[in-house]
Amino acid sequence: MNDSYDIAIIGAGIIGTAIARELSRYQLNTVLIEKENDVANGTTKANSAIVHAGYDAAPGSLKARFNVMGNRMYEALCQDLQVPFQRVGSLVVAYDETEMKTLEGLYQRGNANGVPQLTIIDGKTLLAWEPHLSPRAVGALHAPTAGIVGPWELAIALAENAVENGVHVLLQRPVTDIKKLNKGYLLTTPEGTLSARMVINAAGVEADRVCAMVAAPPFTITPSRGEYQLFDKAAGNYVNRVIFQCPTPQGKNVVVLPTVHGNLLVGPTAAFVDDRTGVETTGEGLAELEERTRDRFVKLPWHQVITSFSGLRAKTPANDFIIGELSQAPGFFNVAAIDSPGLTAAPAIGEYVATLVTKSWGTVPVREDFQPKRRAVVHFDQLSTEEKADLVRQAPSYGRIICRCETITEGEIVDAIHRPVGAVSLDGVKRRVRAGGGRCQGGFCGPRVMEIIAREKKIPLTAVVKDGPESWILSGQTKSRKEEGR
Amino acid sequence: MKHWDLVVIGGGPAGLAAAIEANEAGISSILILERDQELGGILQQCIHNGFGLHIFKEELTGPEYAERFIDALKGRSIDVMLDTMVLSLTPEKQITAVNTREGLLQIQAGAVILAMGCRERTRGAVRIPGTRPAGILTAGAAQRFVNMEGYMVGREVVVLGSGDIGLIMARRMTLEGASVKAVVELMPYSGGLTRNIVQCLDDFHIPLLLGHTITQIEGKQRLESVTIAQVDEERRPVEGTQQRISCDTLLLSVGLIPENELSQQAGIELDSITGGAVVNQTMETSEPGIYACGNVLHVHDLVDWVTEESRRAGRYAAAYLKKRESLVKTLLQMTPGPGIRYLVPQQVSCPHEEQDLKVYFRVAQPCAKGELQVWSGEEVLMSRKKTHMTPGEMEWIQIPADMLHQAADTSREITLTLKSHP
Numbered sequence: 001m002n003d004s005y006d007i008a009i010i011g012a013g014i015i016g017t018a019i020a021r022e023l024s025r026y027q028l029n030t031v032l033i034e035k036e037n038d039v040a041n042g043t044t045k046a047n048s049a050i051v052h053a054g055y056d057a058a059p060g061s062l063k064a065r066f067n068v069m070g071n072r073m074y075e076a077l078c079q080d081l082q083v084p085f086q087r088v089g090s091l092v093v094a095y096d097e098t099e100m101k102t103l104e105g106l107y108q109r110g111n112a113n114g115v116p117q118l119t120i121i122d123g124k125t126l127l128a129w130e131p132h133l134s135p136r137a138v139g140a141l142h143a144p145t146a147g148i149v150g151p152w153e154l155a156i157a158l159a160e161n162a163v164e165n166g167v168h169v170l171l172q173r174p175v176t177d178i179k180k181l182n183k184g185y186l187l188t189t190p191e192g193t194l195s196a197r198m199v200i201n202a203a204g205v206e207a208d209r210v211c212a213m214v215a216a217p218p219f220t221i222t223p224s225r226g227e228y229q230l231f232d233k234a235a236g237n238y239v240n241r242v243i244f245q246c247p248t249p250q251g252k253n254v255v256v257l258p259t260v261h262g263n264l265l266v267g268p269t270a271a272f273v274d275d276r277t278g279v280e281t282t283g284e285g286l287a288e289l290e291e292r293t294r295d296r297f298v299k300l301p302w303h304q305v306i307t308s309f310s311g312l313r314a315k316t317p318a319n320d321f322i323i324g325e326l327s328q329a330p331g332f333f334n335v336a337a338i339d340s341p342g343l344t345a346a347p348a349i350g351e352y353v354a355t356l357v358t359k360s361w362g363t364v365p366v367r368e369d370f371q372p373k374r375r376a377v378v379h380f381d382q383l384s385t386e387e388k389a390d391l392v393r394q395a396p397s398y399g400r401i402i403c404r405c406e407t408i409t410e411g412e413i414v415d416a417i418h419r420p421v422g423a424v425s426l427d428g429v430k431r432r433v434r435a436g437g438g439r440c441q442g443g444f445c446g447p448r449v450m451e452i453i454a455r456e457k458k459i460p461l462t463a464v465v466k467d468g469p470e471s472w473i474l475s476g477q478t479k480s481r482k483e484e485g486r
Numbered sequence: 487m488k489h490w491d492l493v494v495i496g497g498g499p500a501g502l503a504a505a506i507e508a509n510e511a512g513i514s515s516i517l518i519l520e521r522d523q524e525l526g527g528i529l530q531q532c533i534h535n536g537f538g539l540h541i542f543k544e545e546l547t548g549p550e551y552a553e554r555f556i557d558a559l560k561g562r563s564i565d566v567m568l569d570t571m572v573l574s575l576t577p578e579k580q581i582t583a584v585n586t587r588e589g590l591l592q593i594q595a596g597a598v599i600l601a602m603g604c605r606e607r608t609r610g611a612v613r614i615p616g617t618r619p620a621g622i623l624t625a626g627a628a629q630r631f632v633n634m635e636g637y638m639v640g641r642e643v644v645v646l647g648s649g650d651i652g653l654i655m656a657r658r659m660t661l662e663g664a665s666v667k668a669v670v671e672l673m674p675y676s677g678g679l680t681r682n683i684v685q686c687l688d689d690f691h692i693p694l695l696l697g698h699t700i701t702q703i704e705g706k707q708r709l710e711s712v713t714i715a716q717v718d719e720e721r722r723p724v725e726g727t728q729q730r731i732s733c734d735t736l737l738l739s740v741g742l743i744p745e746n747e748l749s750q751q752a753g754i755e756l757d758s759i760t761g762g763a764v765v766n767q768t769m770e771t772s773e774p775g776i777y778a779c780g781n782v783l784h785v786h787d788l789v790d791w792v793t794e795e796s797r798r799a800g801r802y803a804a805a806y807l808k809k810r811e812s813l814v815k816t817l818l819q820m821t822p823g824p825g826i827r828y829l830v831p832q833q834v835s836c837p838h839e840e841q842d843l844k845v846y847f848r849v850a851q852p853c854a855k856g857e858l859q860v861w862s863g864e865e866v867l868m869s870r871k872k873t874h875m876t877p878g879e880m881e882w883i884q885i886p887a888d889m890l891h892q893a894a895d896t897s898r899e900i901t902l903t904l905k906s907h908p
Binding site: 229230277279280281282283285286305306307308309385388389392393396397399400401404407439440441442443444446447461462465466467468469470471472473474475476477478479 | 521569571573582584585586587589590592605606608609610613615616617618619620621623624626627630631632635636637638639640641662701702703704706707708734
């Protein structure tokens with residue numbers, strides 16, 4: 001491999017994919033490079049999945065600006081890309097007069113940031129809207145523009161659409177070194193080198209290390225781990241909106257919210273960790289979530305938890321996004337320290353960075369044939385009876401239900417494997433079509449999804465992995481001395 | 487809209503026995519809807535023996551037991567649709583199902599028997615902290631890989647939970663050359679049958695660690711180790727007892743949950759303890775003409791009792807279809823009292839036959855020696871001395887018809903209790 005590109009984006013999370021898709025509007029030869037074997041495999045797959053209204057960040061900060069801008073872009077973007085998004089609104093709940101004052105401060109800040117339609121509602125209205133809140137609640141800040149989204153679905157859709165518009169995606173290519181060339185940069189990966197005129201560093205919790213390959217980084221990232229618990233769909237109606245508690249000096253506090261898939265999500269905790277791959281859950285973290293919601297809600301149904309997970313926030317002391325060309329390294333752009341509200345801001349950041357890069361480039365003609373919609377995705381479960389009948393008549397594989405908890409068909413799984421940047425693992429299938437994401441967590445459908453992956457990718461069943469390349473599932477065939485492939 | 491008199495949802499042991507029994511009773515328009523590609527349900531992956539001691543008076547393997555019923559379908563007017571998933575069920579007994587051949591099917595049934603079975607509790611449900619690597623799977627999923635697909639799921643194994651499938655899989659993995667390092671059980675007693683502890687663990691020198699749990703899972707991509715600890719009376723890990731066991735595979739046998747999503751859609755009342763429908767002695771649910779049997783009703787440890795219970799459902803569904811009369815008017819409430827975890831049926835309805843009532847139940851704690859008592863109000867109707875009862879083994883008691891009548895005429899309630907003798 002010794003390919004040359006105009007632009008190389010390092011990191012295929014929500015930020016990298018958003019930038020890639022924006023750059024695909026231009027006549028540029030862009031490559032998106034990712035160290036994992038799938039896109040959306042870092043912080044993008046483990047966060048609160050909230051599209052924030054924008055009253056949290058300090059006025060004038062990049063966070064405030066891109067939060068409010070990004071929020072406005074969500075409807076159109078998610079419609080184009082067929083990604084689940086619901087503007088359910090959010091509430092910051094106050095339990096006493098001191099907290100009511102905090103709400104007033106958030107309200108003022110929201111107005112300063114340009115957040116529309118903020119109101120403070122009284123306790124009676126609040127409890128009528130959200131009957132599972134503790135009756136001690138006295139009021140709340142209501143932000144109707146806040147929403148919920150499928151974060152990894154969005155990143156996957158952005159990557160797919162970028163590829164449909166000519167972007168190259170290279171997976172399992174950790175960048176180990178970057179050298180300055182006369183014109184541009186040479187990137188080294190274990191698979192070989194590639195050159196690019198400009199480099200965009202969207203490496204998430206690794207962004208300072210990637211930056212250090214070029215120049216002394218002007219920032220240091222300290223990952224902060226957030227643990228979450230996901231509840232069964234039977235608990236999905238426990239709350240109707242995103243429910244925040246008043247922020248504490250430690251941060252935003254625990255959120256309780258419905259997900260776009262109809263589950264209930266509770267989290268996150270916040271703990272600084274050294275290990276940048278340290279996404280384990282802890283007994284303390286899980287206990288903390290129970291403790292911090294106990295007197296705020298009426299009996300959260302903890303027995304309906306179906307899985308726990310954790311993700312890392314890319315924290316820096318300055319607590320603002322770092323976006324721009326590195327002065328010591330022209331053509332090298334940092335898009336770093338993108339912690340909350342990074343998901344909300346991503347569409348606006350993508351647009352802004354594309355503008356920065358193309359300006360710095362000079363004149364770049366736009367791609368006349370840019371296609372903003374990705375190839376349609378079928379969600380069998382969401383079709384009407386007539387549509388289901390028609391679809392199965394045309395394509396019988398949509399008549400075979402593989403994941404019974406989420407009603408996912410073989411047709412959908414095969415499509416997820418063959419789409420651009422298609423699924424290569426069990427978890428990859430789960431993130432794209434939810435097979436295995438339900439209450440049995442793949443107990444029944446896992447073996448069948450593996451068979452489909454093996455068949456479609458023409459690989460032995462023993463080569464099918466759960467997630468990363470070393471996450472093998474089968475050690476070999478029974479009754480064979482030789483362990484096949486392992 | 488297609489029509490069948492009786493639609494049986496699920497073609498495992500429960501559905502098969504119910505369908506055959508209804509056919510015996512004179513119903514000739516019967517459809518079995520099965521989501522898997524063959525009949526027999528989970529029995530097909532249970533290649534060990536021990537099935538059929540009560541029903542057939544001989545020891546069969548799971549597939550052999552299933553085969554008896556699959557063979558019995560031959561020559562009967564029972565339709566079967568395989569690889570077919572039921573998407574919805576209404577209280578009016580309208581069913582939407584889908585498969586690759588017939589496409590989307592709309593079916594009107596005269597009566598419905600729910601026989602969807604159960605699923606396994608997962609790691610998420612037991613909330614073990616740690617990483618999320620490959621190599622953690624339910625014992626049943628592992629059983630399918632090993633026994634049906636012919637693949638091994640790992641080499642160094644720890645089993646969490648001593649339910650029957652976990653015990654069976656500890657032996658199975660050992661026989662296939664894996665090293666099973668321990669079976670870890672939270673409770674101070676096993677959740678499985680005594681015979682399985684002897685035959686699957688003791689005979690293979692696999693340690694059973696009672697009163698232990700897993701406190702940590704490690705390994706980035708594939709499981710590398712688990713940490714176990716002793717627990718106190720409140721099932722909390724005891725500090726200082728932690729012990730790390732290196733392993734690449736963790737099998738979970740931490741309970742089974744009846745799969746009642748369809749039942750809930752149809753508005754059927756569920757029992758919060760069993761996780762299955764509330765039924766009367768005919769296995770009829772709160773919806774007239776909809777019956778439930780097998781593991782979708784409550785989790786059984788012996789398939790023989792599934793067969794017996796399912797035949798009852800089939801027989802009464804046939805009677806319902808002939809008379810168009812349901813039995814949902816409740817005559818007697820059946821209540822689990824102290825010492826009893828749950829019992830089935832939960833109701834006796836009228837008009838009921840002049841028959842003794844077989845009540846299945848599980849005890850709440852292990853009991854070496856004790857006395858079962860059947861109460862009607864303040865009066866003890868009957869008592870039975872019992873020994874060696876554990877929650878892992880389902881028990882039953884036969885209540886004579888005259889006692890049911892007596893209770894129906896007075897307190898309208900029957901309570902079953904267990905008094906332990908020291």
